[in-house]
Amino acid sequence: MLHRIQPQMKNQAQPNNQTQVQVKANPNGESMNQLTQMSSCTERAFTVLRNSDLFAALPELSLRKIAAMMIEKNYPAGTTLFRSGENSTGNLSLIAEGAVSISVESHEQKETVLATLAKGEIFGEMSFLDEAPHSATVKTVFATRVFILTKEDARRVLKEFPVLLNSLLVEMVRRLRQCNRKVVGISYRPMQERVASAMVGLVEDRGVRQREGGSLRVYIRNRPTQQFLAEMAGTTRESVSRTLAIWGREGWLKTEGRNFVLFEEDRLRQMAA
Numbered sequence: 218m219l220h221r222i223q224p225q226m227k228n229q230a231q232p233n234n235q236t237q238v239q240v241k242a243n244p245n246g247e248s249m250n251q252l253t254q255m256s257s258c259t260e261r262a263f264t265v266l267r268n269s270d271l272f273a274a275l276p277e278l279s280l281r282k283i284a285a286m287m288i289e290k291n292y293p294a295g296t297t298l299f300r301s302g303e304n305s306t307g308n309l310s311l312i313a314e315g316a317v318s319i320s321v322e323s324h325e326q327k328e329t330v331l332a333t334l335a336k337g338e339i340f341g342e343m344s345f346l347d348e349a350p351h352s353a354t355v356k357t358v359f360a361t362r363v364f365i366l367t368k369e370d371a372r373r374v375l376k377e378f379p380v381l382l383n384s385l386l387v388e389m390v391r392r393l394r395q396c397n398r399k400v401v402g403i404s405y406r407p408m409q410e411r412v413a414s415a416m417v418g419l420v421e422d423r424g425v426r427q428r429e430g431g432s433l434r435v436y437i438r439n440r441p442t443q444q445f446l447a448e449m450a451g452t453t454r455e456s457v458s459r460t461l462a463i464w465g466r467e468g469w470l471k472t473e474g475r476n477f478v479l480f481e482e483d484r485l486r487q488m489a490a
Contacts, residue, residue, distance in 0.1 A: 262287040262364045265313045269337040271384050283374055287311070287364040298355045305344030305351050307368030312336050315361030316422070319353045320448060330448040331396050333358060335422050342385055345371060359439055408452050412460045413489040415449035416470075420482065437477040 262284035266272040272280060292298065294315075299305070301321060312334060319332040319340065331353065334340055344351050345368060366374065375382050406414075416437075425436045443461070447454045464470040469481040479485065 258289050259284045259287075261313065262289065262311075265311060265337065265364060269311060269339075271337075271339060271381065271388060274380060274384070275378060279378060283366070283378075284364075286370040286374070287366055289313075289362065289364055291362045292357045292360070294357055294359045294361075296357045296361075298357065299351050300354045301351055303351050305341070305348070307345050307348060307371075308341055309339055309345050309366045309368075309371045310341050310363045311339050311366075313362040313364055316358040317361060318356050318358050318445070318448075320356070321353050328354075328448050329451050330445065332392060333418065333422055333449070339385075339388075342389060346385075358441065358445070408450070408456050409460050409463075410488055411450040411452060412446065412457055413485050415446055416477075416479070417486055417489045418449065419477075420479065420485075424479070432480065433482070435479040435482050436473075437479065439475055440472065440477045 259281070263281050266275075266280045266284055267277075272283070275283075292315075298310075298317065314336060316333055316335045317340060318330045319334065320328050320330045322328050340355055341351075343349075375385075419437050419441070420435055423438055425438065427434050427436060441449075443454045443457045447457045450457065461470065465472075467481075469479065469484060471478050471480075
């Protein structure tokens with residue numbers, strides 16, 4: 218696979234670690250170092266595709282063909298990849314590591330996180346399909362690695378493998394339903410229930426269950442900031458802080474290093490339901 222060097226574009230985030238190979242080429246035009254890195258990149262892309270719900274139905278040879286088209290990029294935590302209203306390149310991005318938040322901003326400049334996407338999930342699909350400006354802002358929550366299909370390559374892939382178009386539409390409907398539930402929740406639910414719903418979302422995205430001393434605990438690795446939780450719940454950081462303090466006193470939740478440890482998952486889910 219060729220590691221394409223992308224020109225800088227206005228309003229577009231720049232990666233901190235895109236692979237760039239600068240070595241003397243052999244008579245065939247490619248050095249051994251280039252060939253090794255391209256092969257390694259394609260193999261990494263193939264592994265992510267194989268474990269993605271969207272692409273998993275395709276046979277191995279098809280996945281490897283798609284993997285060879287992909288561009289690998291790395292972004293530090295807190296990078297804005299694009300903002301709502303910006304023109305789109307039409308590219309599709311597949312998350313290999315890390316996570317991104319999908320958010321919108323009100324007229325009062327209050328940001329609400331509609332979803333958090335993690336490994337194996339895609340973003341940019343709406344603007345890819347309708348060629349309209351981005352409808353939401355996408356930021357990296359942690360250091361994040363993505364594989365990108367350019368608009369042209371993505372269209373070729375969907376033409377050759379039309380089953381992916383149906384999978385893409387199903388995924389978009391799932392996200393729309395999730396977004397509708399979140400909007401209703403933000404509009405009508407009490408604050409603690411909204412925070413509980415945001416925490417349940419984190420459990421489902423990255424929770425790890427462990428049984429210790431006869432009790433089941435859920436570890437939420439690399440806990441987000443209280444501000445990020447507030448944006449997910451459609452409330453203020455101070456409200457989140459008070460809620461977490463209450464749950465801590467009641468023995469539901471504690472902070473352990475960079476993780477949340479949840480002791481009462483069932484009670485939290487009941488509150489969020």
